Amino acid sequence: MLKKTIVVMLILMLAGCSSGLSDKHESTEKNSRKEAAKEAKNFLLIGVDSRGEKDSRSDAIMLARYEPSGEAIKLVSLMRDSYVKIPDYDKTYSKLNHAYYIGGADLLKETIEQNFEIKIDHTAVIDFNGFVEVLDTLAPDGLEVEVTEAMIDDMNLNLASGKQKLHGEELLAYVRFRHDDQSDFGRVDRQREVLELIKNEMKSSLTSVEGIAKSPELIKKVMNDIDTDLQVDEVLALATAFILNPVTEVESMRIPVENSFTDKMSNHAGAVLQLDFAENISALKEFFQGEESIEVNG
Template identity: 40%
Template sequence: MEEKRFNTRRAKRKKRTRRIVLGFFIFFVLIGAYILYEYTAGLRGANEDAPGMNESYGDEPFEGIDSPEGKTNVLLLGIDQRGEETTRSDTIMIGQYDTDQNKLKLVSLMRDTYVNIPGYGYKKLNAAFALGGPELMRQTIQENFGVDLEYYSIIDFNGFVSIVNTIAPDGVPITVEKDMYYKDGVQTIDLKAGDQNLNGKELLGYARFRNDSYGDLMRVERQQKVLKALKDEFVSFTGLARLPRALGSIQPYVKTNMGTTSILGLGTDFLLNTPDDIETLTIPKDVGYSNLRVPGEGAVLSHDEEKTREALQSFLE
């Protein structure tokens, strides 16, 4: 009799275990199906007229160097194609994610920084991309700052607008510090001072605005401010739910050498252990510089190369 009751209880436990396992299996299948559906929907909904990314930026393949143990260094480039033959590198950053220390660091490299571009001599930093794509930019950063970069990611500004509008359809909360107005043949920036929610186009205009006496200095600070605000949107519950569709919608505007496995691994670790804040450094502003006018180059940011190199390496340690 006791043996019969024991067998009955064991059978019930096995049945309950099978139900739990089946429940988890169905749950993960549904999650996977949702992610695939949302990603495909985002990809399908991407602007059909989008020109996509230039398949060739420079002739040399990106020779990424392995990042230090536990860290991942990524070259981040924001570009403005606008149908022009020569693509401009408008934003140059180094992103570092330290999985061991759970830290996220962001270095903004001001585009007018006067540096030695291998094979071309001293020019503005952003000239490296126009002359040789991401690989020459990597070589230039290694040559001048001694920082090894494993990956690169290029995003066209149309992609920035797309991902912001998908992740935050009601806009991203930003405090606009003053009235901003700028208009040319391509874009119009018209923002009023105060707390407000900016859509993708408005947020891009806010990040790129430099039509004042501070020029590129304040623009770099605004770019860092925008990325911190976007990080908060990404890790919110609604942001996570919209992320697969956002990744699909941005695909035509992004070029990277990061494989799917690397992206998923870093993305999963980031979402499970999201850093509280983003540590930032601006080169050469935070180290010291002087304005210099160079024949053939125009206004550049001259800096103490050794001090800049030491400051950047110390920050990324």
């Protein structure tokens, strides 16, 4: 659903901040953060199913790994129905997206760290309104995707099936669509597709003279729609690393990996995915190439 929001957020944080801002009186803390930005970082990117309401669930959950010395961003889609242990939750286990509902980004981050043995450095959150604004800002002419008859009926589009250009609200419906035999798994695939398209849009925009000139205004507008714990100097340091070592590839995977889960019913959570955690933790570590695990409590 909002997973493409994910890539938008990451690419914005990494590529979009070449605004020329500077601080003549940088503190030691800021210098330390800039040095840290040169290291590999794991981001938790969250798309929430709300339009500003207080209570919401994470509709899209993705981990992104960026290594300033590398040429690829690695994206991992975490299925929201994964049955996980939530810290200090009275029923102990529930769907992964329930962690956000009861404890926001902090609890979701802690839940992922403990269940999948991975350290998360930063988080970023965007809701439906923000997603639509971001897409219309980054791709004002729309993005071309494959639209099926089922999508047209579900989204009430006045279009023919096949390749069509969709815009903000339509793209939101496109990535959230799940009324076919692929269900949530199909949504994950479409989220990856839109992320790749957004990456290409950003690359095209920021490598042109006109795009570079407009980038400060563009980034400022987009960042207004994103809630992140990154400081401005951290964003700029990451942007510098990105410019010096441009990302040319987006690698992706899904958790749970194939044949590593079973469909189950929970009395309190409903239909869930029961994961083989050992297999999925191993796959995640391998994908992130040597990512150090953290100690899992409990």
